[in-house]
Amino acid sequence: xxxxxxxxxxxxxxxxxxxxxxxxxxxxxxxxxxxxxxxxxxxxxxxxxxxxxxxxxxxxxxxxxxxxxxxxxxxxxxxxxxxxxxxxxxxxxxxxxxxxxxxxxxxxxxxxxxxxxxxxxxxxxxxxxxxxxxxxxxxxxxxxxxxxxxxxxxxxxxxxxxxxxxxxxxxxxxxxxxxxxxxxxxxxxxxxxxxxxxxxxxxxxxxxxxxxxxxxxxxxxxxxxxxxxxxxxxxxxxxxxxxxxxxxxxxxxxxxxxxxxxxxxxxxx
Amino acid sequence: xxxxxxxxxxxxxxxxxxxxxxxxxxxxxxxxxxxxxxxxxxxxxxxxxxxxxxxxxxxxxxxxxxxxxxxxxxxxxxxxxxxxxxxxxxxxxxxxxxxxxxxxxxxxxxxxxxxxxxxxxxxxxxxxxxxx
Numbered sequence: 001x002x003x004x005x006x007x008x009x010x011x012x013x014x015x016x017x018x019x020x021x022x023x024x025x026x027x028x029x030x031x032x033x034x035x036x037x038x039x040x041x042x043x044x045x046x047x048x049x050x051x052x053x054x055x056x057x058x059x060x061x062x063x064x065x066x067x068x069x070x071x072x073x074x075x076x077x078x079x080x081x082x083x084x085x086x087x088x089x090x091x092x093x094x095x096x097x098x099x100x101x102x103x104x105x106x107x108x109x110x111x112x113x114x115x116x117x118x119x120x121x122x123x124x125x126x127x128x129x130x131x132x133x134x135x136x137x138x139x140x141x142x143x144x145x146x147x148x149x150x151x152x153x154x155x156x157x158x159x160x161x162x163x164x165x166x167x168x169x170x171x172x173x174x175x176x177x178x179x180x181x182x183x184x185x186x187x188x189x190x191x192x193x194x195x196x197x198x199x200x201x202x203x204x205x206x207x208x209x210x211x212x213x214x215x216x217x218x219x220x221x222x223x224x225x226x227x228x229x230x231x232x233x234x235x236x237x238x239x240x241x242x243x244x245x246x247x248x249x250x251x252x253x254x255x256x257x258x259x260x261x262x263x264x265x266x267x268x269x
Numbered sequence: 270x271x272x273x274x275x276x277x278x279x280x281x282x283x284x285x286x287x288x289x290x291x292x293x294x295x296x297x298x299x300x301x302x303x304x305x306x307x308x309x310x311x312x313x314x315x316x317x318x319x320x321x322x323x324x325x326x327x328x329x330x331x332x333x334x335x336x337x338x339x340x341x342x343x344x345x346x347x348x349x350x351x352x353x354x355x356x357x358x359x360x361x362x363x364x365x366x367x368x369x370x371x372x373x374x375x376x377x378x379x380x381x382x383x384x385x386x387x388x389x390x391x392x393x394x395x396x397x398x399x400x401x
Binding site: 049050051056059062063064178180210239 | 298302308313314373
């Protein structure tokens with residue numbers, strides 16, 4: 001443990017290259033080994049601030065997500081400088097994000113260089129699925145964390161070393177609440193819902209859908225078998241977002257995937 | 270050393286008795302409060318922290334109060350009074366120009382337009398701290 005700032009391997013967040021799974025990066029760990037040269041994968045000052053006298057009120061006026069937002073801006077610059085378009089994919093667990101990504105990589109990889117940051121609490125299962133499609137992928141295991149943040153994505157991007165120019169998909173932890181708050185440095189936020197969920201999801205998780213530039217309704221091949229009101233879903237999205245575009249598709253059968261690919265092309269061009 | 274304590278404590282939430290404990294984002298926010306305040310005031314004991322958490326910020330003030338006790342334990346903020354003001358939501362309609370109150374992110378102007386921007390209620394910041 002670093003005696004100055006207390007960085008320790010106690011931190012839960014791991015960044016893992018599935019090709020080199022024996023050597024995960026632990027966020028907050030010094031990057032160097034042996035002599036402690038004090039390089040860190042996070043930012044903070046080691047200067048001890050002057051101790052203010054008791055009884056004083058100090059005006060702080062600091063946004064709580066300021067640090068995350070600054071790191072996200074840095075990620076955005078890093079990505080822009082390399083000609084990379086990053087998309088933050090968010091949904092509840094089981095909506096088909098990974099299946100959508102697998103198909104997208106298989107069908108679009110020759111057109112765009114595609115690489116993926118996979119976020120999950122535990123396991124390399126999704127990274128392994130994506131790796132089998134032939135794209136570059138890195139797994140972030142957030143441990144107890146319920147969302148990715150800009151610091152994790154910064155470390156993941158450096159490990160990933162995405163081919164440029166190209167697309168970087170960041171698959172967030174399956175959760176419709178917390179990821180909405182954390183800017184990762186992406187250009188676009190894509191929220192994926194599926195017809196096996198309730199059509200009222202946009203109203204129940206309005207912050208997530210409000211922040212989306214695109215809402216994808218997945219698993220439309222199952223519409224004949226489930227009680228899902230597509231009109232109600234569309235109206236729910238319109239009531240929480242004036243600007244979100246909408247697409248319907250099935251990542252399993254391929255129906256509607258052209259609309260998704262054309263949307264991606266419009267963002268790259 | 271504050272960071273070390275935070276890190277080790279976050280393990281507490283990692284596994285509940287049922288396994289697979291979920292760490293809510295209010296805990297991240299509470300830890301960020303401790304980090305931001307100690308960056309400013311070092312090891313000085315803090316008597317009170319004043320936060321602004323808008324009603325549309327996506328953060329539950331009650332959860333944050335609960336997490337604040339956990340996150341501040343063993344830090345200079347331990348036992349500090351947490352005062353949270355919760356500004357109400359307000360939106361501006363680009364169609365008719367009116368400003369109006371909103372309780373949630375279901376944004377519809379009384380004029381019928383959905384071309385509406387939130388202008389207040391999404392604040393999430395530390396206003397001030399009182400040194401003890």
